[in-house]
Amino acid sequence: MTVAHPIERRTPAPTPWGARAAGVYTEPYAERYRAHDETARAGQAVAHLAAWLRAICDRFGRPIAVLDLGCGTGRYFHALAHVRRLVGIDVSRPMLERARRPVGDVAVPADRIALVEGDFLQHEFQPGEFDLVYSIGVLGEHSPFDEAIASRVARWLAPGGRFAFTTVHPSSPSVPRTMKRRVAERLLPAVPAPWRSGLRDRLMSGGLYADEARVREVLRLADLGPESIEPFASDVHLHVLAVARKP
Ligand SMILES: C[S@@+](CC[C@H](N)C(=O)[O-])C[C@H]1O[C@@H](n2cnc3c(N)ncnc32)[C@H](O)[C@@H]1O
Incomplete structure (x- = not known):
């Protein structure tokens, strides 16, 4: 079982x-999330996202440095491949405590995983430090997906590096269909x-939702080229x- 180094608080x-x-x-909440990790892994959504992430890792064809933004309990660590270094950042200590023992067969040796307790809107990594930055279930959901975070990620990526993320679509059934x-x-x-x-911005609730057009627009502002948006x-x-x- 993977037991990562103690959490760094920066x-x-x-x-x-x-x-x-x-x-x-x-x-x-972290206890409930962890209990769900195992059952979720057997489900279709996690399997789909894990396969998506694995395919992105495979595209590099070489060992990569990876950052998981809002890693939570490390639910997707098992999907990673060809990783020479993995950093997980999350603001929740209880979630990170679980990420020290992530679920599934994690191919990254424990001594190559660093867990950072911090806010990714504030914490600074080195320019060009990562080949892949990914974020699942965090941006355009719990934290705004906007030019500010996309530019931060762009700065942390090496040339040719990739940013893979999910957002919640404003037409999602989970978004309350208020009269407004x-x-x-x-x-x-x-x-x-x-x-x-202005009206579109309001529909995106200041970045807490993002549709395909919004994702494209934010990526353009951060000088990141879209590879796939689906x-x-x-x-x-x-x-x-x-x-x-x-680029
Ligand atoms: C729904 S969970 C997703 C966790 C994990 N990515 C997954 O897919 O299971 C959202 C996580 O994002 C973290 N988070 C949200 N905003 C954050 C921020 N600004 N800085 C660091 N972590 C943040 C929360 O603490 C939480 O662990």
Whole structure:
């Protein structure tokens, strides 16, 4: 069984987003999440995402340095291949405690895994430190998917490096169909151009949802080239799965 090194605590105080996540992912929540790790692994959604991640690793065809943004309990560590170094960052200590013993057969030796307790909106990694940065179930969901995070990731990637992530689509069945939302969706096509982008921003709830067009736009602002952007329906959300490449 993998038992990673003790967790490093580097970031002093989290941003409001980080603080919110730390407040949600408490000890009892982490315990429930871990209990779900095993059953989830047998399910279709995790299997699909694991295969997606594995295929991205395979595309490199060489040993890679990987960063998992919002790694939680390390649910996807077992999907990684060809890893020479893995860093998992998360703001929740209870989730990271579980990530020291991730589920499944993890091909990365324990001494090559570093777990960092910190807010990825604030914590700095070295420029060009990683070949792959991935984030599942975090951006455009718990923390905004916007130019700020995409630019941070772009800075941490080596040339040719990839950023793979999921977002929640604003048309996901999990997004409450409030009256305001329904009206805004109806109005959008007819709204004059100067107001359209403001209305679209509101539909994306300031980055907490992101559709394909929004993902494309944010990647362009961060100078990352889209490799693939596709919808994916899990049992909970309609997601967007995206892979982008640093030139
Ligand atoms: C739904 S869980 C996903 C965990 C893991 N990626 C998975 O797929 O099982 C979201 C995780 O993101 C972390 N998180 C959210 N915002 C964060 C931030 N700004 N900095 C660090 N971690 C964050 C939470 O603490 C939580 O562990």
